[in-house]
Amino acid sequence: ALPQTEVILEGLNAAQRAAVASPALVLQVLAPPGSGKTKTLTARVAYLLCRERLQPWNVIVATFTVKAAREMKERIGRLIGDGLEAKLVLGTFHSIARRYLVRYGHLIGIDRGFGIADSADSLGIIKRIIKRRKLNIDPGVARSRISNAKAQGMGHSEYLAQTSGKKNVDTQEFAIVYEEYEDALAKSNLLDYDNLLLRCVELLRQHPSCVSNVEAVLVDEFQDTNIVQFDLMRLFSAYRKRVTIVGDPDQSIYGFRSAEIKNLKRMQRQYPDTLVVILEENYRSSGAILLAALEVIQQDESRPAKALLPTHCVGTRPVMRKLPSAGIEALWIVSEIKRVIALTGHLFTLNDFAILVRSASLSRHIESALGKSGVPYRMVGGFRFFDRTEVKTVLDYLRVISQPDGNDALARIINVPPRRIGETTVKALLDEAETKKITLWSLLGKAAQESITLKTKIPKPAEQRLSAFVNLIISTRKKLLQSDTAQFSPVQLLEFLMKKLSFREYLEKSHPEDHEARWANVEELIAQASDFSGSASDEHEDEEALPVIEGLEQRKSSSPSDNLSRFLANVALSSEVKDSDAGPGDRITISTIHAAKGLEWPVVFVPAAYDGSIPHSRAEDTDEERRLLYVAMTRAKALLYMSCPTKNSQKEQTTLSKFLSHKSLTPHLERKGPSFNYGLIQSISRILNRDCPSEAGIAGSREEAQALEDNLWPLTGEEKEIGENKGRSWEPDDQVSLPQERALKRRRH
Ligand code: ATP
Ligand code: MG
DSSP: OOOOHHHHHTTOOHHHHHHHTOOOSEEEEEOOTTSSHHHHHHHHHHHHHHTSOOOGGGEEEEESSHHHHHHHHHHHHHHHOTTGGGGSEEEEHHHHHHHHHHHHGGGGTOOTTOEEEOHHHHHHHHHHHHHHTTOOSOHHHHHHHHHHHHHTTOOHHHHHHHGGGGOOHHHHHHHHHHHHHHHHHHHTTEEEHHHHHHHHHHHHHHOGGGGTTOOEEEESSGGGOBHHHHHHHHHHTSSSOOEEEEEOGGGOOOGGGTBOTTHHHHHHHHSTTOEEEEOOEEOSSOHHHHHHHHHHHTTOTTSOOOOOEEOSOOOOOOEEEEESOHHHHHHHHHHHHHHHHHHTTSOOOGGGEEEEESSGGGGHHHHHHHHHTTOOEEEESSOOGGGSHHHHHHHHHHHHHHOTTOHHHHHHHTTSSOOSOOHHHHHHHHHHHHHTTSOHHHHHHHHHHSOOOOSSOOOHHHHHHHHHHHHHHHHHHHHHHHSOTTTSOHHHHHHHHHHHTTHHHHHHHHOTTTHHHHHHHHHHHHHHHHTTOSOTTSHHHHHHOOOOOTTSOOOOOOSHHHHHHHHHHHHHHOOOOOOTTOOSSSOEEEEETGGGTTOOEEEEEEOOOBTBBTTBTTOSOHHHHHHHHHHHHTTEEEEEEEEEESBOTTSOBOOBOTTTSOTTTGGGOBSSOOOOOHHHHHHHHHHHTOOOOOHHHHHHHHHHHHHHHHTOOOOOHHHHHHHHHSGGGGSOSSSOOOHHHHHHHHHHO
């Protein structure tokens, strides 16, 4: 039985309830961080299913990340049970678009089993075009220009037309690259991220009946949608105008990827009876954290004033700490984590801590400090497990088998494991394919099967290996296409390939120092693939299914090759990464700020808070950088630490982020870490809604903390050198002493 409305509305405040149960067809919930937008959206989905009796497969819910999708699904599951949540069309815009294209893509000429080009693939293709055309433009810049044009719905001709006012060589060159890039994708039967959305828009424009079943569309983090996503949202809701979006303009942080804050106004224009609901109470953070975060966001003077009322007690002020180097900053974070756990009588576990960095490259010191002290961690966002060499190679094999016409993957693995096919040969082969206007795969396949001689000279031993390689791909593909699902799952395919390639032995030989870790990564990949195995009755199949629509020709997906392409799509579309040893256990989280959007932790660290890092030196929009810091700070529930090494990775002097050194903020920050007296521990327990440890229990763990503190500063190697050689400069900028100094003082007393 479905739960009663009361159960769904339980634990919501009046404004949230009004939004959840609103009879309005079009609803915008605009509210600051931690005010329960996602909670409200989730409850509204449950409400639509239980109260309005919508069928879950007729409800589309778009989230910003794969992780957010999973969490929302769990939350809805907990609210309504019955497994209905698995039947929702719920995921990121990209994954929803992909589902429609898999099912209906043939209606607009998209070949069955298209692959997804991730950003590395796109870059590779663009690099080749630039090289061949001998153009003098930066591939990365070209890629983001193309992507931005696409995100605004501009094709290459429109791009040229749009920019024709300033028709310089530059735009023309970009237009050429753009056009050839699209050709290359099409030839390889690949869609890049932007095309997934664009082609889905095209599909729904031409065949709107694909979504004739859709009753409601709900979107989280709406402030970060771009125009194409906005169009998709409108097309999804073309039959029934039932739309709920939640968002916060202050948290718009994807402008650099063409997200359009204007979409909020655009929506109000397009749906004139949009009801706007505002939430003002924050249920996440302590009063002191909110106050500091507000001081940051209010530095943007163009921003309209808004209420953000804490529901929790003030708690302790956020800490701002300067440290001599990034290495020492990392050690400080690790020691502070241990100190917090010990001093609060184990009120916290490692899962409660997150370290949020502006860019992935900043995590190096932190990872190594955590590694040295044996603190387990998981990494989220921006750190791509799937980008590790050995993982990428194995995935490339899968991609070639699934989609052999993708030149890039094929060219990458043609000599891995080594087959004595050098780079020059690969290049010559690519050129030959190019002149013959066929893909590399057709060229090799023809040579192997129809014994056409290649123009490219390949030495005898290499030739044999090459044809063995081509035959392996051909036979594996055959096997895949012919077998039924139960027989050849992605896992079995992987195991088969690893054996055929003697991949483990290859790793042993080529990476004697760390082959074990590399093989562990491969095993992790196999473990992830196992989620995708099995027959059509498998729950994942269900999860991905769209309802059948009468009168429309649609594909059923249940063959092993579909399982494989689903697995590969999942890899390409997930920005989240599991570290090879990251299970569900107790571990801290390292994430980019961008990927931390919508999430929350009891304790948050924001390291490297200096000018050049945040605001980032290459960022164009300072206001967006400020919002990024605001997002980072508002992830914290009870404790917030920000820090800044006085030297950056190039050993240059840094200055504290201008957002944090702003005079309005200074009075709200603390230099010293909190002392954790019992009063504070009680108020933290209240904020976290946890049982407060007894005073006696805390006294016990304080001794432990003391002992910890005495050896807590594990000065080794480089750090030790800094300490010894540089004498005073080792001290931070103020009177706050490092743990080891305190220990020294105690001993003196
Ligand atoms: P963000 O802008 O960061 O995405 P949000 O507005 O989506 O934040 P939620 O993540 O939905 O906020 O909620 C923040 C926290 O507050 C969650 O832990 C949620 O459970 C809690 N919360 C929300 N509303 C209430 C309420 N009415 N009573 C108690 N707790 C609430
Ligand atoms: Mg949210």
